[in-house]
Amino acid sequence: MNSSVTSSVAEIATAVRERSPLVQYVTNYVSMDVAANVLNAVGASPAMVHDPHESGEFARIASAVGINIGTPSPSWVEGMTAAAEAAREVGTPWVLDPVAVGATAYRREIVAGLLQHAPTVIRGNASEIIAIATSRAAGRGVDSDADSSDALQAARRLAKEQSAVVVVTGAQDIVTDGSRVAVVHGGDPRMPMVTALGCSASALVAACCGVGADPFDGSVAAMAMLASAGERAGARAEGPGSLRMHLLDELAALTPDRLGSVRVDRS
Template identity: 45%
Template sequence: MRSADLFSHVTRVRSGAPLVHCLTNLVVTNFTANVLLAIGAAPAMVVAREEVAEFAPIASALSVNLGTLDEPQARAIRLAVDAARDAGTPWALDPVAVGPLSFRTAFAFDLLDAKPAVIRGNASEIISLSGGAASGRGVDSTAATDAALDAAQVLALKTQAIVAVTGATDYITDGKRVVALANGSPLMTRVTGVGCALSATVAAFVGAASRAEWFDATVAAIAYSTIAGELAARDAAMPGSFAVAYLDRLASVDEATFDKTLVQRDIASA
């Protein structure tokens, strides 16, 4: 995919300020909001069951994260995704710790009938959600991303969603096309919320795009986020300073830097 075409989605988010409705976990709410602001999007953390169904159709996109799922939040998420589906609002699912934990696993499978636009998770989560054997350790993956590529393609074809499996190498697929990205830094795994905020970033990019562009928008969101992480690691060597540098880079990476830093490859169609 052409670097300029990918960066056009960055420009679109910055100029359009898509409104992203976030139903995310308690640990990462603040960081997620700051990431969305840094990329030029508008975060909205509307969580009350009495309001989510009313708000989801207003938003440009909905981001759902299962990190600290409980029964009240599950009810709110169900109301929000049903309203988003009915309104045609694209939504992204981050199936945190799906596989080893039965409550969230059953709930994640139940959510698939609400037609997420994008499913973004680590290798273990994607393998589990595709119907494979659970292999995760809580929120951590015990599988490499290349081991989840077949599962990601199966899941994409089954759900008609874009599936992104992220890790050392990121794979994005619609079941037929596959793009691999190889930017980022190990420091991105040492700051709570970077992965969760990535799912919200994907939602923002998809919310600023037409349906036909959702695949490209997802690739652009992950490429931009990991490039920002790679560059931030050059600015800051430790997790605390990295978190600040990451927000700064998200807000400032220009097209020339994006083009120079991007590492991607297309993989033969399934």
């Protein structure tokens, strides 16, 4: 990581710790626990507010909003839509996590509706990003059947079409706003074995955007934070169970020096 990237990532991580952004994360029951704990570990304040009776109102006071379509139902979609609409109206950054969007027509319909509310960042695996960019089925449920590098062109096109930042997570994480591209290296190969770490990545992106960071820089910072913590946790873990435990510990212990070990290529 070059010095300018190191400085930017460290500044954003420090701002999250010091300012504790309030992150409203409309997500599924599978990911609520780990996502909330990831946010707590980095110093953010999680709020898993999803009911349509309050989600829009809450989005107006949040520092950032994340919306994850993981286990959709009509009432949850109503809550997602209300939060996205309110976030756009008041200028609050919000992150869309289009879980398994290529798997069913219902999910594609939900994501198409949410895209109308101009997400600040779209974070998904390669198959999810390809599915949105090409309007076709892709992936194997929540799992990707493509590498992140395979989705670069689709991500750049989607970013330009949506005027958003697109984050493709995988063995390497790609961040693009359609012009700039950053590739974040690091983490641990067992991280996909810990359920909902992808969902947690979206929550972390929201936290970084919630401190006023440029969405591109905020997304790079979030991926670098997770990569650094994942790599250090992997060195101590014996399997996915202990990896999750050590990952939370490492996120809580992140320092600028530790972040400096992550490799980020920018173009």
